[in-house]
Amino acid sequence: MHPAYSVILFTTFSGAGYGLLIMLALFAIIGGVPPDRWFGFFSFTLAFVMIAFGLIASTYHLGHPERALLALSQWKSSWLSREAILAIATFVPGLLFAFGWVVMGNVQGGWRVMAGMTFLLSFMTIFCTAMVYASLRPIRAWFNPHTVRVYIAYALWTGSLWLNLLTHLFDLHTPWIGVTFVIAGLLAFFFKRKYWIYIDRHPDWVTPETATGLGDLGKVRLLDAPNTQENYVQQEMGFKIARKHAEKLRRWAFTYSFLVPWCIAAFTVDSDPWLKIPGAIIAVIVMMGGVMIERWLFFAEAKHTTMLYYGAENS
C-alpha cells in the first residue's frame, strides 16, 4: 500500500495525543499526579494540539476536504465514520476535564466523571482508527487482530512517554509514571513483534489462481498488463520499495520507536534534573520519529489482493 504522509502524521500524532489524554485521565482518577494548573495547562494543550494537528493533516489526502463533515454520517457501517465521530466527541469530556483541572484545580466528583469519559472515548477512538485498517479483507497484513493491539499499545506507549517528559518538566514525576511507560513500551514492542511474526507466517492469502479462477489450467502468470503505464490502482496498492528493504526498515522501526527511547527514558528517569529532562526530551523526539517509520512500514509492507491481477505472485 502506498504510504500517504497525511495518514502517517495523523495516526502518529493523534495516537500520541489520545494516548496522553488516556494517561492524564488515568492518573487523575487514581490520584497519581496532583492537579497542578500549569502542568495541566501545558499537558492538555499539548494533547489537544497533537490531536488537532493529526486530524487536520488527515484531511490533506482528501479530494474534497471541505466536505469532511459528511464523514460523520455513516457510523452504522463505516469504521472511518465512527472514528471521525469519536475523535470529535472526545473533545467534549476532554475539554471539561481540562477545565476542571486547569481552571477549577479540581479533578474530583463531576470532573472525575469527565476524566473517565475522556479515558473511554480516547480509547474507543484509537480502537476505531485501528479497525479502519483491520477491517479491510483485501489486505492480509492489516486484516488480523494484531493490528488493533499494535495501535492501542503504541498509543499508550507514546502517551506515557509524553507524560514522563511533562511530569519531569514540572517536577511532578512519580515512580508509577516510570513503571507505566516501561510497561507500555514493552507492550508496544511485544505486540509489534507478534504482528511481524504473524504477517511473515501468513504470506499466502489469495493467489493469482483464485483471483482469476483459472487454477484448473495450471499456474497463472501475467502475460500482458491492461495498460503500459501504471494506473491509479497500481500506484495506490502496489508499493514495492519497502518490501525490498523490509528487514532493515523493521530494525529501524524497532530501534527508534521502542529500544532507544525506552532505554534513554528508563535509564535517566531517576537521575539529576540536568540529565533526566534532556533524556526525556530526546526519548520523545526519537520515539515520534521511530513511530513514523513504524507507520510508514505498516502501509508500505502491506500487500493488496488487487496486485494479483497485475502480476503479483501472492498477497
Place this chain on the structure above:
Amino acid sequence: MTTIPLNTSGKKLGLVIDLDTCVGCHACAVSCKEWNTSGHSAPLPDHEPFGANTFGVWFNRVHTYECGEGADSRTVHFPRSCLHCEAPACVEVCPTGASYKREEDGIVLVNEDLCIGCKLCSWACPYGAREYDYDSGVMKKCTLCIDRIYNENLDEEDRVPVCVSTCPSNARHFGDLGDPDSAVSRLVADRGGYDLMPELGYKPVNKYLPPRPRQSADSPGPKTLPPIESSNGQEAGLFRWLDALLTR
C-alpha cells in the same frame, strides 16, 4: 446509507464474461471509456493520452494471462470491471454515504456530490475496480451503464452496457443473475460460471465462464483425410484446367 440494503427486489443485474471466447481485443474497455467519459460519471480523466506518462480512469481493463506450462499452456484474456458484489465492503467502509448499492437492481454506484475522495473504498475492493479521479477529487467506477440500460431514448436492443453491445466475439452477457431462469443464469449453470476470489466473501454478482477444455498436445490430432486421388502425371490448378482445355 452505506449499510447494505436487506430488502432488495431480488434483482441482481450483472455481467457474465466468457473467457473461452474473449479474444483480448480491448474493444469493451475502449467503448466503455468512450461512453462513460460523457455518461453518468463524466468526464473520465485522460492525462497525457499520447505522451510517455499516460494516466487515466478506466472502468474496464483487459488483462492477459498465461496458464499452465509448456505445450499445455494457454493464453487467457481476462476483462476485469466492477463485479457489483452482494457484500460490497467498498460501500460499507464509505464514511459519507457516497457509495451505495441500489435496492432495486443491486448496482453499486458513487454519488459524486457526497464523495470526499478519501479513497478508502478503493482499498476495500479486492478486485481493483475503483479508480480515483484526481481532477474532480472523487472516486469513480463502473455504473453497469445505468445511463443506457434504462434509457428509453435508445432502441430496446441497445439497452445493455456498452461493453456488452460492443464485444465482437459475444464474450460478454448482461442480465438478471438473481433470476434463476434468466438467460445469463442458465449460461452460468450450463458452463460452470464461477466467482472471483470467493474466499474473501464479497459474493460478486458478475460471473466468469471458464475456457472450455482443450485437447492436450499428446492426444491424437484431428483425423487426417484421405488424399484426393492424384491426377497421374498431370498438372494441378490452373495448369490442369489449361491442360484439359488444350487436350479437348
